[in-house]
Amino acid sequence: METIKYIIKRILQTIPLLIIVSLISFFIIRLSPVDPLAELKLNPSVSPETVEKEKARLGLDKPIIVQYGKWAISFIQGDLGVTSTGEKVSQKLAERIPNTLLLTTLVIFLTWLVGVPLGIISAVRWKTPFDRLMTVLTSIGMAIPSFFFAVLLLMFAVKTGWFPIGGLTSPNFGEMHFAAKIIDISHHLILPVFVLFTISLAGLQRQMRANMLDVLDSDYVKFARAKGVSDNIVIYKHALRNAVNPMITLLGFEFAGLLSGAALTEYVFQYPGLGRLILEAVMKSDINLVMASLMMGAIMLVTGNLIADILLIVTDPRIRSRA
């Protein structure tokens, strides 16, 4: 019961946060000297009525506070307006967000699968050649600019022809049956996932190693060892459980970093995700789209942190009792 109360409280806390985020983003975007409807007016396929409707919806002739109020109300009602090409923003987002989520969750899953064990091994074999090698490798992984790495991999893909060059699906995707579709998508995902994986793996491995070293140094581990408990049990039963907890908090940060890092990678690989959408929107100064994707990015980030916090309650009884 207490746990549920805490979770609800934690969820309610995100609401004022998102309101402040929306205020900040709204004022930043309105700072720009561009006429928010310029593109829309110039587009011949958009009817004047749509432009008028947008103008009224945004309240462009009113003061900025009123504009914000209008925007907030229609946002809550799920009306995000139209893009400069006349499409619905919400539809555009619904196309792109799953792709970004697919990419980031895959990367998080893989980095945890590989990074946590590597961190543990490094910590257990502290200062051995293996540990040294991992330190060197992670330094390299952290230093590669993601877009440059992506460009190099693209070069590799073009030269060998082993991987498709960009995108998420092949041109004949529509005609494929189900299994072929999955294979096609995974084939396209390999390179972008690999770029993000390499870069976030380095940080994760280091963090895990540091946590594990901290825990291995603690009194209860020393006590367990003194008692004669076997090495495996000390490491996997006593130490690991405590070393993983701070990692869960990190999960939220990792998600945030990935959302940012993915934008450049998506751009280089022409991957149809939220990051590339917002980039294109920014370049075309498509205000509705920028505002909506900014909010979506923030919501995803806040949700990521929320999930990490809730997971932490589940795994760490100390927090449960405090809450």
Added chain:
Amino acid sequence: MIKEVLKQLWKDKFARIALIVLGVIYFALLTADFIAPYSKDFSDRTMAYVPPSKVFTIDENGKFSRPYTYNYIREFDQDNLEIKYSLDRKTKHYIKFFKNGHLFSTDRGGRIFLLGTDINGRDVFSRLLFGGRISMTIGFLALFVLFPIGLLYGGISGYFGGKVDMIMMRFAEAIMSIPSFYLLIILASILPSGMTSTQRFLLIVIILALIGWAGFARVVRGMVLSIKNQEYVQSAQAIGASKFRIITKHILPQTTSFVIVAMTLSVPSYILSESGLSFLGLGIQQPDASWGNMLKEAQEFTNILYRPWLLTPGFLIFVSVLAFNLIGDTIRDVLDPKSKVR
């Protein structure tokens, strides 16, 4: 303390190499006017996408000779529909050292492009040096804007506590809740066009600082919370020191070693942010050079495949970020021996 840190850095094998590498890079950037054979804006339109010049020290008779180079001639291959470059072996151009205020140059009519040229026939090697000046300083400048803001914000928030703290921290958290790269490109995109390159440079510094201060301020606030109840702070309050004085003179100096560690560890991320931004065309603009906007040309497949010399800025970014990381790690080990993240 600084002496001790430098001594430790020199003792560590990796950190020493990193220090030397960075020293060489910064020295080259500082003396770019001398080392680069051409100016930043030099361009020879007839020499677009010329491959790196070949330098010969053994002449056609197999004898040693003063180093010389041949110019490239550009020809259009009618059959394969492609542009070919071949060496113009008729005239040798001897390389002259320490002439005309440059480290090396060629005689009249000759061109020396150590790393080839870009689409406008500009010397990549020279532009690497001039571009590096921007790429390698912008991160530091952003940090010098960001750290005072973060320190003061975190200091005030932590010291006053209560409602002030709550409001200030909610605001900082809101900034942190926007994916930083999204915020970065949006702020960069609202910069008006038609600014001088210095204005643009300074505004990008400010934007980079705006992205990073919130996370830093939060950590500072946490530290201030634990420092503010110590006895020497209470005694400062008792003798009637002003709040501002207590924060800036008594509390914040306690965070120095953390600040130094955080600064060295975040330099690389600002170098990466700037290059990413310029890579997208939202950062430093042509004709100015930065390593990021030079890499912009690598977005085209033909360039990646046939003109690999255009990728050199990427390797330089990689090397300098790696060097900064290694130094940052070592400094942390020295100043903060408890943490073992390495």
